[in-house]
Amino acid sequence: MSRPVRFVPIALLVVFLAFVAWRLTVPADTTIRSKLEGKPVPSFALPEALPARATFGSTDLATGKPRIVNFFASWCVPCIAEAPVLRELKAKGVAIDGIAVRDRPEDIAEFLKENGDPYQRIGADAQSNVQMALGSSGVPESFVVDGRGIIRYQHVGPIMPQDLDLILTELEKAK
Amino acid sequence: MRRLFAFLLILAAPAMADSNLPPAQWADRQLPDPKQEAEAKALMEQLRCLVCQGQSIADSDADLAGDMRNMVRTRIAAGQSPAEVRRWLIERYGNWVSYKPPIDPATWPLWAAPLVLLLIGAWIARARFERRKP
Amino acid sequence: MIAELGLAALWLAAALALLQLLLALGFAKADGAKAARPLALLQAILTLLAFGSLIAVFLRTDLSVALVFENSHSAKPWLYKFAGTWGNHEGSMLLWVAVLSVSGAALAVLEKRINEKMLVASLGAQAALGLGFYAFLLFASNPFARLNPAPLEGRGLNPLLQDPGLAFHPPTLYLGYVGLSVAFSLAVGAMLTRQVDAPLARAMRPWVLASWIFLTLGITAGSYWAYYELGWGGWWFWDPVENASLMPWLAATALLHSVNVLAARGGLRSWTMMLAVVAFSMSMVGTFLVRSGILTSVHAFAVDPQRGTFILALLAIYVGAALILFAARAATIREGAPFKPVSREGALVVNNLLLSVILGVVFVGTLYPIIAEALSGEKISVGPPYFNAVAGPLALILGALLFVGPLLRWRSDRRPLAKWVLPSALIALVVVGISFAFAPEMSLLARFGLAFGTALLPASILPLFGRSLKRTPLAVWGMVVAHLGVGVALIGMASDSAFTQEKLTVARPGDKMQVGPWLIELAGIAPVAGPNWTAIEAHLRASRGGGTETLRPQARTFTSPFTETSETAIHTAWNGQFYAVIGRQRDEGWQLRLWWKPFVTLIWLGGVLIGIGGLIALVGRLWRERRWGRQVAE
Numbered sequence: 001m002s003r004p005v006r007f008v009p010i011a012l013l014v015v016f017l018a019f020v021a022w023r024l025t026v027p028a029d030t031t032i033r034s035k036l037e038g039k040p041v042p043s044f045a046l047p048e049a050l051p052a053r054a055t056f057g058s059t060d061l062a063t064g065k066p067r068i069v070n071f072f073a074s075w076c077v078p079c080i081a082e083a084p085v086l087r088e089l090k091a092k093g094v095a096i097d098g099i100a101v102r103d104r105p106e107d108i109a110e111f112l113k114e115n116g117d118p119y120q121r122i123g124a125d126a127q128s129n130v131q132m133a134l135g136s137s138g139v140p141e142s143f144v145v146d147g148r149g150i151i152r153y154q155h156v157g158p159i160m161p162q163d164l165d166l167i168l169t170e171l172e173k174a175k
Numbered sequence: 176m177r178r179l180f181a182f183l184l185i186l187a188a189p190a191m192a193d194s195n196l197p198p199a200q201w202a203d204r205q206l207p208d209p210k211q212e213a214e215a216k217a218l219m220e221q222l223r224c225l226v227c228q229g230q231s232i233a234d235s236d237a238d239l240a241g242d243m244r245n246m247v248r249t250r251i252a253a254g255q256s257p258a259e260v261r262r263w264l265i266e267r268y269g270n271w272v273s274y275k276p277p278i279d280p281a282t283w284p285l286w287a288a289p290l291v292l293l294l295i296g297a298w299i300a301r302a303r304f305e306r307r308k309p
Numbered sequence: 310m311i312a313e314l315g316l317a318a319l320w321l322a323a324a325l326a327l328l329q330l331l332l333a334l335g336f337a338k339a340d341g342a343k344a345a346r347p348l349a350l351l352q353a354i355l356t357l358l359a360f361g362s363l364i365a366v367f368l369r370t371d372l373s374v375a376l377v378f379e380n381s382h383s384a385k386p387w388l389y390k391f392a393g394t395w396g397n398h399e400g401s402m403l404l405w406v407a408v409l410s411v412s413g414a415a416l417a418v419l420e421k422r423i424n425e426k427m428l429v430a431s432l433g434a435q436a437a438l439g440l441g442f443y444a445f446l447l448f449a450s451n452p453f454a455r456l457n458p459a460p461l462e463g464r465g466l467n468p469l470l471q472d473p474g475l476a477f478h479p480p481t482l483y484l485g486y487v488g489l490s491v492a493f494s495l496a497v498g499a500m501l502t503r504q505v506d507a508p509l510a511r512a513m514r515p516w517v518l519a520s521w522i523f524l525t526l527g528i529t530a531g532s533y534w535a536y537y538e539l540g541w542g543g544w545w546f547w548d549p550v551e552n553a554s555l556m557p558w559l560a561a562t563a564l565l566h567s568v569n570v571l572a573a574r575g576g577l578r579s580w581t582m583m584l585a586v587v588a589f590s591m592s593m594v595g596t597f598l599v600r601s602g603i604l605t606s607v608h609a610f611a612v613d614p615q616r617g618t619f620i621l622a623l624l625a626i627y628v629g630a631a632l633i634l635f636a637a638r639a640a641t642i643r644e645g646a647p648f649k650p651v652s653r654e655g656a657l658v659v660n661n662l663l664l665s666v667i668l669g670v671v672f673v674g675t676l677y678p679i680i681a682e683a684l685s686g687e688k689i690s691v692g693p694p695y696f697n698a699v700a701g702p703l704a705l706i707l708g709a710l711l712f713v714g715p716l717l718r719w720r721s722d723r724r725p726l727a728k729w730v731l732p733s734a735l736i737a738l739v740v741v742g743i744s745f746a747f748a749p750e751m752s753l754l755a756r757f758g759l760a761f762g763t764a765l766l767p768a769s770i771l772p773l774f775g776r777s778l779k780r781t782p783l784a785v786w787g788m789v790v791a792h793l794g795v796g797v798a799l800i801g802m803a804s805d806s807a808f809t810q811e812k813l814t815v816a817r818p819g820d821k822m823q824v825g826p827w828l829i830e831l832a833g834i835a836p837v838a839g840p841n842w843t844a845i846e847a848h849l850r851a852s853r854g855g856g857t858e859t860l861r862p863q864a865r866t867f868t869s870p871f872t873e874t875s876e877t878a879i880h881t882a883w884n885g886q887f888y889a890v891i892g893r894q895r896d897e898g899w900q901l902r903l904w905w906k907p908f909v910t911l912i913w914l915g916g917v918l919i920g921i922g923g924l925i926a927l928v929g930r931l932w933r934e935r936r937w938g939r940q941v942a943e
Binding site: 006007009010013016017019020021022023024027028030 | 586597605625628632636639640683
């Protein structure tokens with residue numbers, strides 16, 4: 001066996017160690033980010049979520065001002081944690097549209113009664129079709145959409161108080 | 176190996192967040208056209224569940240996996256090809272969502288691996304054989 | 310008190326392992342072997358004592374022990390308290406060192422074929438392996454840590470683990486994993502003492518065989534478990550954790566074949582040493598992949614990146630040292646008797662080549678998501694479409710090699726082989742033709758799997774032709790049975806993938822439906838309760854021609870911890886399985902998932918046959934060598 005060939009197994013071991021050591025130091029990010037950041041909101045139209053509330057579609061998002069599209073659900077526990085922050089955003093004049101994922105009108109009404117209602121309009125996404133169209137993979141999740149209807153930022157998971165500045169900055173950038 | 180112990184992940188996720196809505200129309204129902212159903216089934220086995228990340232949507236109990244199956248069957252029934260549906264999802268979630276790796280410069284080594292290994296192996300094995308004329 | 314006893318035993322065992330290593334390194338020259346044997350034995354007794362102590366605290370549900378509190382519950386059936394001992398990280402690592410030290414002791418006490426110098430070196434390597442794992446247990450995962458004050462009730466065991474099959478699946482795989490450590494230590498010992506020869510191969514062979522049997526049975530059982538427990542009818546998912554168990558098996562299968570060449574003909578010496586190192590390395594890689602959680606898996610269990618780092622460090626040290634030793638010694642290993650391409654050795658070389666390439670492909674594919682992300686930053690998934698496309702054809706070629714390989718003679722075979730191969734090829738061709746006529750839609754892989762599997766049934770028995778059956782060695786019988794098992798498993802896999810009938814439906818009591826040849830009636834739905842769960846049970850009547858079978862799938866809800874599982878109901882007929890799962894309630898009734906899977910059972914029957922074949926060969930080898938040993942003694 002020629003000399004260099006004998007060292008190939010060690011070299012392979014070193015390569016293996018390098019890659020897995022890299023992975024251990026840079027742990028895998030298991031959040032799946034939407035690839036649509038920077039792209040127009042795909043076209044969709046949502047049925048109304050509550051009898052007396054206005055709903056919306058993709059064409060209603062290009063209003064000239066940036067806004068937030070928030071995926072939520074009454075069965076989602078972190079959504080309760082997020083609710084006060086959304087109310088605060090609303091108080092600051094941020095327009096928020098809600099998309100209720102896999103939810104029933106009576107449950108949505110109960111959820112909004114208990115946790116406050118920060119939404120301008122609410123649409124119902126009973127089969128997660130709009131969620132998939134936007135590349136979202138869970139609730140809660142929020143998208144910052146600019147005045148021309150372009151997705152500028154995706155926030156995965158609840159917007160917590162410490163995320164408030166981040167969201168406001170993204171809204172500012174989207175102006 | 177310790178497959179046996181596991182499953183906490185998949186089971187815990189839906190238990191925490193179960194929707195009150197029943198599964199979507201085509202989540203757990205077959206398309207009437209067997210050919211379309213076979214296409215949809217084959218595709219679903221190659222799409223990764225977004226919630227319970229270790230499973231395909233064909234083997235997952237998660238709500239979102241059910242909705243993804245519904246979406247796949249609806250689109251296939253509407254005449255889209257499996258490749259189109261896959262591309263639609265990849266546009267949104269990246270290549271991660273498909274268990275079939277793309278063929279691009281980043282995956283050339285992966286697809287070349289079998290051939291390269293076979294050639295290296297054959298080269299090593301060749302040295303073992305006695306020459307025809309000693 | 311019991312916990313402290315266990316901990317003390319563990320420390321003592323670690324000290325003995327250190328002593329054994331020093332002995333091998335030559336610090337105590339005086340007749341090393343005499344001391345090494347009792348040291349290895351005592352070490353095994355101590356680790357068994359430690360493991361026994363852990364079993365005892367689990368059986369008594371001693372909640373002052375942190376591990377018991379976290380993984381057990383007083384209301385659990387005793388079998389699962391017992392199995393809960395190794396159903397967690399610390400306990401499973403303790404089981405690992407127990408098996409490691411018992412293997413070392415068995416090597417020390419039973420091994421008479423290799424000389425003392427090599428035995429001491431091998432035992433030293435085994436002790437070095439042990440030391441790392443003792444350190445891991447004592448410093449990073451103490452199973453005996455106490456809680457003060459003791460909690461009143463435990464947290465319970467994951468209900469999915471509360472299954473009799475599952476209780477014994479991990480120890481089976483462990484025996485396989487750790488058994489390979491002996492092959493590794495023997496290879497290291499042989500390379501250190503420069504005695505890579507046939508007696509070494511004969512000493513290594515039973516260890517490889519035994520580990521391989523356990524791995525085969527462990528993987529087969531695990532596959533069946535996933536099949537009935539997951540409730541979607543799949544039996545192999547190419548999940549990283551499944552691959553982690555497949556890789557050592559592939560390496561062990563290659564080693565099993567190459568070690569025969571070394572034992573019988575003195576050939577493939579350095580290659581066999583390499584494989585022995587690789588096989589145990591793959592056990593460690595598997596353990597690392599599972600414990601570190603660096604790859605997303607359904608089977609993520611006891612994941613802890615820090616512990617993963619520890620295992621990686623051990624892997625780097627052991628495998629690195631062995632490979633450096635290999636590089637240093639490879640030039641001095643003489644090759645044995647030469648052989649022609651068409652010969653038994655030639656066929657075994659091709660077998661090893663294909664198995665190694667499959668191993669390489671599974672390894673690369675499993676790790677590639679990491680490689681791709683490191684190189685391009687993009688996340689990709691490598692799953693069944695890749696593995697089936699790449700490993701499938703290679704495995705089929707391997708299957709086709711079985712038509713002729715076992716018939717070849719050592720060194721050179723110049724007989725006209727066509728008359729042996731033609732019938733097999735003809736059978737395969739006929740099956741392909743028939744399948745085209747009756748199932749034109751079949752995938753290529755399934756079609757050829759069916760054809761080669763069917764042809765293998767008679768082909769695997771051919772090596773018995775022309776032999777006196779009475780005088781045929783047991784090892785040959787074992788080989789025939791194992792190869793028959795390969796054919797059987799191939800037919801099962803192909804049949805399941807090609808002929809499965811699926812029915813997803815929503816039904817109310819009284820509804821009837823047709824699934825393949827079966828007429829199914831949902832007779833009723835009723836609540837039932839077990840010791841720590843409640844469930845909804847469907848009552849299905851399945852009939853086909855004559856009698857009626859009753860299936861009762863359940864949707865279970867466990868209380869501690871809260872978990873929902875589905876209990877599959879399976880009816881096994883002679884020609885396949887009917888598989889039923891009950892899902893959620895919907896407005897229109899109950900979700901049912903029903904499958905008719907023709908000949909699916911052959912997959913696991915094949916796996917078991919392969920294992921039995923290994924067992925027959927193992928018995929044959931051991932018996933023969935004992936007789937041979939006695940003759941030498943006389």
